[in-house]
Amino acid sequence: MTFYEKQTDPSSPMHWLGDMQADYLYPNGKAGDKLFKHIKENDTFLASKCINCSKIFFPPRLYCEDCFVEILEKDWFEIPSTGKIRLHTIVTINTYGEKLNEPKMIALIDIDNTDGALLGIIKTDNIDENLIGRKVEAVFKSKNQREGTLKDILYFKMR
Amino acid sequence: MTKKVAVVGVGYTDFNSMTPEVSWKEFMYEACQKAYIDAGVDPREDIDSFITCSEDYWEGFSIFDEFVPDQIGAVLRPCCTVCGDGLYGLGNAYMQIKTGKMNIVAVEAHSKISDLLTFGDIGLFSYDPIFDRPVTGSVDRTHFAGIPSYEKNSPKPLVGKTNEKERIHPYFLAGLEMQNFLRKTGTTEEQCAKVVVKNKKNAFNNPNAEYEVNITIEDVMNSEYLFKPIKKLDISLNVDGAIAFVLASEEAVKKLDVEPIWLRGFGWSSETPWISTRSMDANYAMLASRMAYKMTDINNPRKEIDFAEVDDRFSYKELQHLEALGLAESGEAGKMLDSGDLDLNGSLPTNISGGSLGIGNCFEATGLQKALEVVIQLRGHGGKRQIEDVHTGISQSWRGIPSGSGAVAIFGR
Ligand SMILES: [Zn+2]
Numbered sequence: 192m193t194f195y196e197k198q199t200d201p202s203s204p205m206h207w208l209g210d211m212q213a214d215y216l217y218p219n220g221k222a223g224d225k226l227f228k229h230i231k232e233n234d235t236f237l238a239s240k241c242i243n244c245s246k247i248f249f250p251p252r253l254y255c256e257d258c259f260v261e262i263l264e265k266d267w268f269e270i271p272s273t274g275k276i277r278l279h280t281i282v283t284i285n286t287y288g289e290k291l292n293e294p295k296m297i298a299l300i301d302i303d304n305t306d307g308a309l310l311g312i313i314k315t316d317n318i319d320e321n322l323i324g325r326k327v328e329a330v331f332k333s334k335n336q337r338e339g340t341l342k343d344i345l346y347f348k349m350r
Numbered sequence: 351m352t353k354k355v356a357v358v359g360v361g362y363t364d365f366n367s368m369t370p371e372v373s374w375k376e377f378m379y380e381a382c383q384k385a386y387i388d389a390g391v392d393p394r395e396d397i398d399s400f401i402t403c404s405e406d407y408w409e410g411f412s413i414f415d416e417f418v419p420d421q422i423g424a425v426l427r428p429c430c431t432v433c434g435d436g437l438y439g440l441g442n443a444y445m446q447i448k449t450g451k452m453n454i455v456a457v458e459a460h461s462k463i464s465d466l467l468t469f470g471d472i473g474l475f476s477y478d479p480i481f482d483r484p485v486t487g488s489v490d491r492t493h494f495a496g497i498p499s500y501e502k503n504s505p506k507p508l509v510g511k512t513n514e515k516e517r518i519h520p521y522f523l524a525g526l527e528m529q530n531f532l533r534k535t536g537t538t539e540e541q542c543a544k545v546v547v548k549n550k551k552n553a554f555n556n557p558n559a560e561y562e563v564n565i566t567i568e569d570v571m572n573s574e575y576l577f578k579p580i581k582k583l584d585i586s587l588n589v590d591g592a593i594a595f596v597l598a599s600e601e602a603v604k605k606l607d608v609e610p611i612w613l614r615g616f617g618w619s620s621e622t623p624w625i626s627t628r629s630m631d632a633n634y635a636m637l638a639s640r641m642a643y644k645m646t647d648i649n650n651p652r653k654e655i656d657f658a659e660v661d662d663r664f665s666y667k668e669l670q671h672l673e674a675l676g677l678a679e680s681g682e683a684g685k686m687l688d689s690g691d692l693d694l695n696g697s698l699p700t701n702i703s704g705g706s707l708g709i710g711n712c713f714e715a716t717g718l719q720k721a722l723e724v725v726i727q728l729r730g731h732g733g734k735r736q737i738e739d740v741h742t743g744i745s746q747s748w749r750g751i752p753s754g755s756g757a758v759a760i761f762g763r
Contacts, residue, residue: 194376194380197371198371203371204370204371206370209410211410211411213475215479217479217480219480220480223480223481246627248626248627249626250481250626256622256624256627277530278526278527278529278530278630279526279529280522280525280526280529280577280578280579280580281525281575281577281578282518282519282522282525282576282577283574283575283576283577284518284519284576285470285515285516285517285518285519286468286469286470286471286473286474286517286518286519286520287470287515288470288519289515291515291516291518292515292516295518297485297518297522297525297526298526299526299625299630306627307626307627308625308626308627309481309626310482310485310625311485312485323529323533340480340484341480341481341484341485342484
């Protein structure tokens with residue numbers, strides 16, 4: 192400490208308690224809007240394909256990150272809401288480090304017919320089982336309850 | 351144009367789990383004052399430019415760069431903030447000096463993370479709000495798809511704690527990444543546990559470290575899974591600390607009474623932020639190191655680099671990063687650890703400082719902590735942890751969960 196005097200009384204440090212509020216309205220973007228409007232009405236996904244390198248994006252995008260070229264409307268298509276588990280982890284704590292009511296399995300799921308993947312919650316009877324490579328399908332909210340967000344997918348289940 | 355750039359001064363605070371007695375400004379002042387005295391420079395006269403490295407959300411206020419000039423001696427002088435790890439600041443200082451416009455440049459980075467009461471929730475802010483964050487269970491309000499409102503059934507969260515208890519901790523992504531690393535390389539959980547044991551033991555020889563402890567592999571293996579395969583003791587704990595560097599051109603070095611440590615190479619790289627398409631390998635570290643090796647004329651890093659300080663904020667990260675840097679073949683880092691190669695007297699001493707597991711996770715200052723240890727070792731100031739006969743050291747940073755960005759800096763005597 193470079194200061195002339197140091198604190199030696201542990202009860203003396205004072206502070207001001209901040210309460211920064213940070214609410215945002217995040218636009219889904221053109222590509223996201225199209226995807227979520229589709230999910231609201233269908234139990235399938237949409238993907239978009241770069242004509243330059245043939246990479247198929249899910250979630251679909253308006254441009255290719257490898258080629259930096261636009262992906263046109265004609266190169267969008269419907270895909271099934273299924274995939275394969277690439278990796279999974281079991282989370283036991285919340286953002287405060289406290290125990291969750293029950294452990295949650297989060298997986299990185301390679302979405303079928305695409306080069307993309309999605310984080311998803313896996314519902315399974317045996318959470319300690321190795322599920323890598325297992326086929327899964329999305330379980331959606333009932334159509335009248337969907338809002339057009341990723342939360343319209345409740346979880347993924349084994350096929 | 352100046353050919354070489356050197357570190358001519360370093361200053362740092364102690365690393366502590368919390369520092370309620372000082373403000374973040376006083377904390378930065380302490381590190382900078384020490385660095386300026388170490389270099390023998392007057393910031394008001396001699397330093398041409400000042401760079402701080404920070405992230406607004408960690409600090410808790412907007413436009414961090416507006417709040418820095420006074421405590422680092424930079425009022426009414428060229429001053430800017432890099433929104434990133436401290437090594438990025440070091441690279442920027444290097445480039446400023448190479449322009450020939452600046453002779454002496456100061457770089458500062460710090461962690462005052464104990465000031466943040468909602469660390470896990472701020473961590474979730476770094477996930478894509480549309481495609482990743484919803485899976486964590488965040489912000490489940492009635493008007494989720496519309497304007498947020500605070501009504502009776504969804505009240506405004508209280509300071510420091512909300513009523514949303516089922517939001518998962520942002521470190522879950524490291525669990526996926528570790529599983530990927532273990533499967534691809536055949537590295538075991540025991541080998542990762544050994545990294546924890548080694549680094550926490552190394553920290554006993556670093557008087558500034560906060561998390562030194564004498565534990566066994568079994569202790570780590572028996573700690574509970576938080577993000578399987580990540581266990582509680584695989585994770586570095588948060589720490590407060592500030593670090594400052596003074597860099598100078600070859601010409602300016604001659605006028606200072608210091609032993610220069612040359613910044614010989616630098617590189618940085620960013621993966622796509624999309625979890626949907628990015629690799630779970632540390633490609634950022636691989637590419638950043640190749641850029642730095644090229645600049646340093648290093649063809650065989652394993653032979654030409656004497657020791658390493660790499661990001662180890664999760665135990666597996668040390669091994670993953672050593673392999674990405676080309677200091678170990680794929681799947682070999684764990685074996686090098688087993689055979690003692692990464693120990694103080696081994697062929698590639700690694701994280702002799704104690705690393706983030708032993709010192710603590712100091713966020714944007716993590717890269718500078720790695721660079722600081724390399725400078726201390728090259729100066730021969732390591733004391734009990736001094737590595738013998740060192741000429742070239744590498745420091746590597748990673749931006750932390752959930753990023754795929756990192757930088758590499760190579761120093762030599
Ligand atoms: Zn393409």
